[in-house]
Amino acid sequence: MSTTERTEAVREDGVIQSVSGPVVTATDLDARMNDVVYVGEEGLMGEVIEIEGNLTTIQVYEETSGVGPGEPVENTGEPLSVDLGPGLLDTIYDGVQRPLDELEEKMGSAYLDRGVDAPGIDLERSWEFTPTVEVGDEVAPGDVVGEVPETESITHKVLVPPTFEGGEVTAVEAGEFTVEEVVVELSSGEEITMHQEWPVRKARPANEKETPTIPLVSGQRILDGLFPIAKGGTAAIPGPFGSGKTVTQHQLAKWADADIVVYVGCGERGNEMTEVIEDFPELEDPKTGKPLMSRTCLIANTSNMPVAARESCIYTGITIAEYFRDMGYDVALMADSTSRWAEAMREISSRLEEMPGEEGYPAYLAAALSEFYERAGKFNLIGGGEGSISVIGAVSPPGGDFSEPVTQNTLRIVKTFWALDADLAERRHFPSINWDESYSLYRQQLDPWYRENVAEEYPEIRQWGIDTLDEEGELQEIVQLVGKDALPEDQQLTLEVARYLREAWLQQNAFHDVDTYCEPEKTYRMLLAIKTFNDEAFAALDAGVPIEEIQDVDAAPRLNRMGTAEEWTEFIDELEADLETQIRELY
């Protein structure tokens, strides 16, 4: 949370009137909606959420035990904002952008204490600033004026803030500066530093949205292969507990080919966030070989941290994502889980005694969700160029029932739906994404990319895979009644092929060093190998070879080892050749 310009904006202070959990009311407070206030003797951070006559209602981002009526409330006069500038990456924040490592140091304890504030970016640290403009250049809002090497893999671009007028550059500095020192001066009298603030509930401006045409490659076969998401797209992953939402989100955060990853852990488990903090610095980006952490910004508001900060962490995350988008980067934001965010809204809403909508959620749930997802997209930037934000939201429907309001309202907005399935998870089919229920509306617009970059026949081969899986679904219903042996041989063979599709292609082991990431070419080649088996096997069947003999060829089970094969090109080449020879030998 931003602390810099607090003093000059202080308005009239108030007095606490009542305290009930995270909701505090105050009298005599001169405040606007969404102003940030400091509550009580300890100065707990809060936000104004309702004003009624002389009574102001505040949601407090910290525990309120021991706070009582009569204590002061101080208004900052500023809306909840985030600090933007170099130093955002390779950092872990709480829901109101306080760096958790800094908090540990300041509090001197492993527990989160109250009333401690810390700026979102280090104000002391100096950065190497290299200007990209010269005196005399005209600059407008959103234009790049200089660059800072922020981490090993990311160059931070310093922009003219969108709120500035712009004008002619009158002075430029180069060298080591802290984020608060002026690096560029304009003829309008405006001074540009590397530090900006932006209110989280307001989207940063951009020009029109474009139709995204490039996939966000995730290295996950079922996603890249069947249900791709575009760079600038939106996706939802709903599923009951234990179905692998978090593992899927982690896989995406690790392997998605975005420039920047913002990972928001909203109301989830503390140990999961710790896992990310411990794992990511050790992992390498498969493309650049640089540590994954150097492109990642983590926001952790675990389930036992204050509920109001859970409501705000989603906004904190998307605002940081927008800032990097404005530099022309492709950003991927993972929110795990949007249900916890919705529940936080519900909790606050019920403490305000608002009239509830469906299942106790506030009536503005749908509006809040769509407002959030609409901040995703591929944008033409105000400073020129393009940038994108892809949003992937996990949803945790109670009892795994997708008919509940959060899932339903999310599905009305997002274009990719990855349905997690408890049945698949139970038989340890991971990722347990159900191929019948899931969909991606981006397939058509991404096909040209796949044709050009993977293989010309890609969409056709994929359709073959989908058809085979569909056919299996239908045949399974019959098998449930009469048993597999009662089916004609060609249908038995289809079942066998579909089994390989499921076990060898759709299943992917996130914990296996090789299998955890699968490039699109490999995804395609693996599918093609199964199709080779299919084609050879059906040819043999037509030639009168009994199905048992075809099933028993030595090479077939090797299909299951394709995913974990290190030298996959050789492995698959050899396998295809063996399949061909061995099956042809049968007739």
Add this chain to the structure above:
Amino acid sequence: MKEYQTITEISGPLVFAEVDEPVGYDEIVEIETPAGETLRGQVLESSEGLVSIQVFEGTSGIDRNASVRFLGETMKMPVTEDLLGRVLDGSGRPIDGGPEIVPDERQDIVGAAINPYSREYPEEFIQTGVSAIDGMNTLVRGQKLPIFSGSGLPHNEIALQIARQATVPEEDEGGEGSEFAVIFGAMGITQEEANEFMADFERTGALERSVVFMNLADDPAVERTVTPRLALTTAEYLAFEKGYHVLVILTDITNYCEALREIGAAREEVPGRRGYPGYMYTDLAQLYERAGRIEGREGSVTQIPILTMPSDDITHPIPDLTGYITEGQIIVDRSLNSQGTEPPINVLPSLSRLMDDGIGEGLTRGDHGDVSDQLYAAYAEGEDLRDLVNIVGREALTERDNKFLDFADRFEDEFIQQGYETNRSIEDTLEIGWDLLSMLPREELNRIDEEAIAEHYREEAAEAVGAD
């Protein structure tokens, strides 16, 4: 400290009183009834001039003349190492006839959240000696792994077996401190169940390294909202200040949630699903998230909460919200129980999320993960086939299918079934796993590394089955 005689309303577990000075939220209150009894409560809402108080022991005996004292502090638990071996009531007062507790420290019972940055990721394997858990849903130090059970199922036996047998293998060799300190928090369980636990603790000598908190079925319901917090505060103290590895057993979370609902209803809050308060997720998280390890501290808090699913419904809000917070779940199954399997743990819907990091080379054994996956997949396939057999009969199935059916039967009889007194090492568990997997043709073992198959697969077993 000011005393008031200003009670304006008494309703269910709540008392409303007028005050003329500010009272802090969550502060502790003492109410003295005209009969001279002192009851304790907590401020639920504080506004100028009026506070609402939730009384732990229930409001019976309070009238409008009762005097109300605000202690000016939030609820604290007196903690000391001497608590080990003691039995306390649901509010933390000794009921074992022993001496008064002389605290080293008094700690706030609403624990602050652990900074995720300060946590250490749990990855030390705990051997519980139960194959269904060790082999397929491994527990690690610092995990929260609940037992989802139902009325009339032997969840207590399972919890006791874990409490008795849990060790961390490497430390066995060192020969020191491998046992856990056990904190037992009972919420609304019957006297009989309580006796069962106490008898077992005494029989095995576990009481010496235990602290027992007892809120029984006939104790005030509101007190149940405090009991687990007292238990966890004690656990955190022993773990992070005194270096103990602590195992916390909380039973029964369902009763705890009922108490939350009761308070919510008394406060006329807008209810969430099935009448439970909308903040139940946050509230439960404040309990469960107190498990874990902290960087640079010796001890750990491992939690095994027990909950009974109303009518065995896993989508009921209590198990549902719990499952979203905890790191997996162990599911006790009614049909396995009636079949006489001990422990009747159904591994298919059970899960341990922290398993992958707690097993493998150097921790348990290199093939552990693969064996577990393969057992899961094979058992799931066998289970599916059972439905089919009911329709078409065994003869209509292929030889392969019949093998999977046999596998499922033997898996239940030999792997899951072990009795509550048997303590199996992880080696034994995995060897039984290989015995069973060797019933299946070698090429069906597609989840296992080829080297591991070469090392462990028993050729004779496969032939023997084939010859049947």
